[in-house]
Amino acid sequence: MKNVSRRGFLGVGAASAAAFAGMGLAGCAPKQAERVPSTDGGAWSWETAPEAIADIASVEEADVVVIGAGMAGMSAACSAAEKGAKVVLLEKTGAAQFRGIDYGAIGGSLQLEAGIDLRDRKEDVLQEVLRWGDHRGDYRVVKAWVDNSAEALDWAGGVLASHGVEIALMPIEMQVIPDAWYEHFATDAFQIVPTEELIAEGSEAGYEPPFAIGWAKAFTAYASELGVDARFNCEVKQLVKSEEGAVTGVVYSGETGFIQVNAESVVLATGGYGADEEMLDAFVPHHAEDIHNITTPAHNTGDGIRMGAWAGGAIDPAPHCPMYFDEGVEGLEHMPSIPLTRQPWLYLNDMGERFCNEDMPYAYVCRAHNAQPRHMKWVVWDSKWEVEGPAMGMVVCKDFRSPLHDPEQIQQFIDEGKILSANTIDELLAKMDGLNVERAKETIAHYNELCEAGDDTDFGKRKQCLNTISELPFYGVHAGTTLLVTMGGLQINDSQQVIDGSGMPIEGLWAAGNCSGSFFFGDYPITISGASHGRACTGGRRAGQFAADRAMGV
């Protein structure tokens, strides 16, 4: 952990708002802006705005500036342009960024065609989001997603389909475990059909999973057709404010130096901060001990959250919601999301004991193993996995039917010893450094008895998940938590406007996706398929529309 002051990061918006009331950032000082070190004066860097960048090479005009070309930003830029706004989209990497496999909505057209109709369960979904977040989310903000997600995801699916990217509904049996003790909501609006062409292109370009490149291709093309002025390798450094406190533009770093783009409306869509240690320290308690590896993209450094706070926006109070996956396998710097090691097999802590019902939503599995010694667990299974794994009926990214299941990769990991294997239990356990082997053997023997009886009287695991450890070869991994993304950010109202510490909107400033807050807290509700993408797409689309309306005087 870094040696930084923990002084009051609650209500940072108010502090920065006071510091910047009435100041136009671009004109207040002749010094080049620098990120204020967190150790400077004991403040977090987002509490103290840097001095405005003065050496502006050129000034341009637009109606709407969107910062970030991920799911939220692309949705915002295209939606604003559809309304006729002149849009500049600024992205700091070289391409649009997309990931993942599911995209959440309620009442989408493909869902309805397939007979999946959750429209009369909107309140249940909404309450499920709030419950996962200890009711710290804003009902009105979550409701805005629930009510608008079908339109937004149908629109996005239409953009994909009309640009040659095939989509299909994820079957309900890949979204819902009927007899699980926790309810799943079949909210996936569609998935991309992973063609060989997309996989080849996406692998080359580094998308994860590779076929997520379909979004980048379709939306980059659509933005271009709409006349969106998309500029890549352009990192936005600061927002510009009027004397009245409205956001009136941005300053970005381009090939020719610092360029200011003035606009009536600015949409922040810069994603989360999983690659920013200072923000993790402030907002994700125990992250250093709990997180085994990070698949957060390197570009998620919290830029928009910082810039929004400097402009007076309030940040969700800590702790924030991390998206935790139970896929951090020791020995693999980065674990592709293969379902095999994430099944509810037998889990042991270092003492050689079971410690939870292994069949929990994976965010809860992470919380349970994070509470164990070394914040990790041993996962143990045997050669029956090809039959027993699918029979457990896990869904979405744990589903063996998903494109994430890759038998060749599994074999490669076994051959490389990344997945431990042995022909006797003794031999397997001997490979598990730090495990109490004698106690583990007793636990396995007892667990096998429970499995044979078909009744987990110890932890209440579903009968289908009770599989003996009995047939060689035996397998195991040491697994911990992976951080995918962070999901807390700038507080917003139900029109996606960034609000200050007293709940007042900052004129001209919207936020969407993972740089926005007021939605997810606690843990990511994986019982609601694609909730994170659903929020990003729906929020981005609405932010873009509101931003265009303001710019065009509607």
Ligand SMILES: Cc1cc2nc3c(=O)[nH]c(=O)nc-3n(C[C@H](O)[C@H](O)[C@H](O)COP(=O)(O)OP(=O)(O)OC[C@H]3O[C@@H](n4cnc5c(N)ncnc54)[C@H](O)[C@@H]3O)c2cc1C
């Ligand atoms: C491996 C992986 C798999 C996932 N799978 C799923 C899934 O199946 N379902 C699901 O719902 N969610 C999934 N997620 C989470 C989901 O991808 C994110 O929640 C979502 O992408 C957030 O979108 P966003 O637009 O807010 O942010 P991002 O996608 O992070 O986009 C932000 C963009 O802003 C740019 N940017 C940042 N700072 C600046 C700056 N200063 N100037 C200009 N540009 C900037 C970034 O480069 C980036 O392109 C997954 C995440 C990961 C890591």
